[in-house]
Amino acid sequence: MTETLVPHRHDGPALEAGLFHQRMVEIGDRVFAYVQPDGGWCVNNAGVLVDRDRAVVIDTAATEGRARMLRDAVDETARVPPRVLVNTHFHGDHTFGNALVAGSDAVIVAHELARTEMAAADLGLTKLWPHVEWGGIEVVLPQLTFHDGLTLHLSDGRRAELLHVGPAHTTNDTVVWLPEERILFAGDVLMSGCTPFVLMGSVAGSLRAMERLRALGPRLVVGGHGAPCGPEVIDETIGYLRRLQDIALEARSAGIPPLEAAREAGAGPYADWLDPERLVGNLHRAAAELDGAVDGAPLDVIRIFGELVEYNGGRLPDCWA
Numbered sequence: 001m002t003e004t005l006v007p008h009r010h011d012g013p014a015l016e017a018g019l020f021h022q023r024m025v026e027i028g029d030r031v032f033a034y035v036q037p038d039g040g041w042c043v044n045n046a047g048v049l050v051d052r053d054r055a056v057v058i059d060t061a062a063t064e065g066r067a068r069m070l071r072d073a074v075d076e077t078a079r080v081p082p083r084v085l086v087n088t089h090f091h092g093d094h095t096f097g098n099a100l101v102a103g104s105d106a107v108i109v110a111h112e113l114a115r116t117e118m119a120a121a122d123l124g125l126t127k128l129w130p131h132v133e134w135g136g137i138e139v140v141l142p143q144l145t146f147h148d149g150l151t152l153h154l155s156d157g158r159r160a161e162l163l164h165v166g167p168a169h170t171t172n173d174t175v176v177w178l179p180e181e182r183i184l185f186a187g188d189v190l191m192s193g194c195t196p197f198v199l200m201g202s203v204a205g206s207l208r209a210m211e212r213l214r215a216l217g218p219r220l221v222v223g224g225h226g227a228p229c230g231p232e233v234i235d236e237t238i239g240y241l242r243r244l245q246d247i248a249l250e251a252r253s254a255g256i257p258p259l260e261a262a263r264e265a266g267a268g269p270y271a272d273w274l275d276p277e278r279l280v281g282n283l284h285r286a287a288a289e290l291d292g293a294v295d296g297a298p299l300d301v302i303r304i305f306g307e308l309v310e311y312n313g314g315r316l317p318d319c320w321a
Contacts, residue, residue: 024048024073027220027228028181032077034070036061039194039225040274042093042129042321047176047185047222048074051154054083057106058176058185059224060097062125062321064135067097074101082106084152086162087142088187088224089170090117092125093321098140109150110142111164113172118142128305129319165189167202167296168209169224177216184218190233192226194274195267196240199281199304202295203241203248210238225274240270244279248286258283259307277312280304 023035030050036043047058055078061067074082085102087095087110095118102108110118118141126134152160158180166173169188176185184190188197189209198206214234222228251261261283267276284304288297309316 022069022073024077025228027222028178028183031178031181031183033185033222033228034073035222035227036066038274038320039191039227041317041319042125042132043319044093044188044224045222045226046070048077049154049158049160049178050078050080051083052156053080054155055080056084056086056152056154056160057082057101058086059088059094059187060085060101062093062096062137063133064097064100064137065133066321067100067137070097071101071103084109086110086174086176087114087118088174088176088185089166089172090114090121091170091188092121092123092137094187094224096123096125096134096137096139099138102140107144108140108142109144109146109162111166111172111174112145112147113166114170114174115142115145117170117172129316129321132319132321134321163212165209165212167205169196169198169201169206171201171296173201173209175213177218179216182217182219183222184213184216184220185222186213186224188224189213190221190223190237192221192223192229192233193272194223194225195270195276195278195282196237197275197278197281198241198285199278199299199301200296201285202289203244203282203286204289205295207238207241210234210241243268243270244282244286248283248290251283252287252290258287259311262311275317277308277317280308280311 025033027033032048034046042062049056061070085106085108150162161177173189218231247265262279281304
């Protein structure tokens with residue numbers, strides 16, 4: 001793998017956290033991962049596929065500053081303009097930079113539910129972390145949507161397969177699978193070294209997605225957050241989700257609500273993963289499924305996020321966007 005450091009020109013909280021660089025890492029022939037440390041809340045990864053006369057970009061970034069740096073890195077790396085932009089799901093850290101990264105020439109592609117939920121969510125994410133310098137972001141919806149899957153055919157005969165694997169992290173998760181290279185851009189369905197977050201998706205659906213992704217046989221995985229890694233991230237995520245189901249079942253039997261159950265259980269063997277407070281939201285989703293809710297059924301996200309803050313000692317979870 002080859003790597004280019006992209007200077008971090010942000011002078012706010014991210015600078016205080018020591019997060020000075022993003023990395024554009026060549027992980028295959030003309031396949032790049034744009035990795036943003038530390039990978040926590042709203043600090044996501046993107047991908048770039050370089051074709052002869054165009055680039056395919058996978059996801060954007062949360063803030064104007066980060067989106068501009070991503071576009072600069074794409075221009076420097078690809079030396080051809082983005083013609084296709086894939087949003088792996090509707091969350092703002094993967095979509096708020098659409099206008100800045102795609103410009104006016106690229107077609108934005110996503111699952112049909114991603115378009116619907118992006119429109120409904122609008123800029124609501126910005127209200128959770130008002131201290132973040134969001135800048136001049138706007139919601140730009142996908143122009144092309146699909147139901148089950150879509151194949152991008154690059155000019156040299158390579159394929160990029162867009163597969164809907166949700167409900168998992170959300171109802172509308174898309175992964176980008178490169179079968180020749182056996183590289184998987186997994187969006188937030190997989191996150192290396194980061195606690196999964198299924199509040200707006202499904203625990204059971206995530207487990208089904210894990211089996212589907214394992215069957216692809218990836219050799220390299222670029223998750224939505226965290227460093228590129230091997231397929232072991234699939235089994236690690238399965239372990240977390242199964243523990244989550246066990247905690248939820250025990251809590252239901254004892255009549256214990258999710259916040260209390262999270263406090264009693266703690267992060268356990270996943271204590272070194274980023275953002276352990278997500279356990280609270282995950283337990284709400286697991287409890288809803290035990291009560292018969294369909295996968296991805298809407299929950300009161302704002303109220304539950306308040307419980308994440310309570311679990312976190314009354315502090316907002318760290319967000320270095």
